[in-house]
Amino acid sequence: xxxxxxxxxVFTTIxxxxxxxxxxxxxxxxxxxxxxxxxxxxxxxHGKEKAQxxxxxxxxxxxxxxxxxxxxxxxxxxxxxxxxxxxxxxxPPGKHKDVHFDIDMYQRAGGKPANVVRVxxxxxxxxxxxxxxxxxxxxxxxxxxx
Numbered sequence: 220x221x222x223x224x225x226x227x228x229v230f231t232t233i234x235x236x237x238x239x240x241x242x243x244x245x246x247x248x249x250x251x252x253x254x255x256x257x258x259x260x261x262x263x264x265h266g267k268e269k270a271q272x273x274x275x276x277x278x279x280x281x282x283x284x285x286x287x288x289x290x291x292x293x294x295x296x297x298x299x300x301x302x303x304x305x306x307x308x309x310x311p312p313g314k315h316k317d318v319h320f321d322i323d324m325y326q327r328a329g330g331k332p333a334n335v336v337r338v339x340x341x342x343x344x345x346x347x348x349x350x351x352x353x354x355x356x357x358x359x360x361x362x363x364x365x
Contacts, residue, residue, distance in 0.1 A: 239327075247282035247317055248268065248329075249273065253293065253342070254286040260342055262293070262350035272337070272351040277325045282351075283307050284315040293318075293341040304338060325354055326346035332356055 250265040251273060259298040261365075275281055283293045290311050295304040304324055307316040330336045336354045341347075 245280060245319075247251050247338040248279035249275065250282040250284050250291075250309070250315075252284050252286045254356060260287065260291070260345050260348045262340070270350065272353050274353045275320050276355045277320060277322050277330075277357050280317050280319045282308060282315050282317050285310040285312050293340055294343050296341060296346075296349065297328060304328055305340075306343075317341050320354060325356060328354055330354060330356055 252263050254261060254264055254272075255261060256263075259273050262273075263270050264273050273281070286292055290309050292307055292309050293316075294306040297304050303322075306319045307318060310316050325336065328336045328338055334356055338352045338354050340352065343351045360361060
């Protein structure tokens with residue numbers, strides 16, 4: 220095979236592999252189930268028995284999974300520059316949306332190195348039923364909350 224043809228084939232194969240790798244859906248680090256308990260909408264981390272603050276470290280992805288019979292939107296109460304820190308958009312029953320918690324979001328939330336920021340969130344239509352995240356910088360991992 221001609222060397223330039225071989226080089227083009229190798230380049231094309233590598234490019235296609237990189238594109239395919241980017242298209243693979245990233246698995247979430249945690250899943251939060253949107254469900255109802257005692258008539259109230261609650262946000263429960265998968266594997267837990269009750270709603271509680273959910274720790275999330277910079278770089279992690281949270282999957283919001285709608286286990287209710289109605290569509291829901293999860294949006295942060297806290298805003299930066301007039302916009303919520305995150306907003307899932309509408310999640311139909313039985314579907315999910317992923318939110319990646321990156322360093323930019325952490326800084327917009329007021330996060331500093333080796334710190335924890337408490338971020339409250341709710342369903343856009345039911346603002347009185349609130350959940351909470353403990354958003355940690357990577358330097359804070361494993362040190363607990365204070």
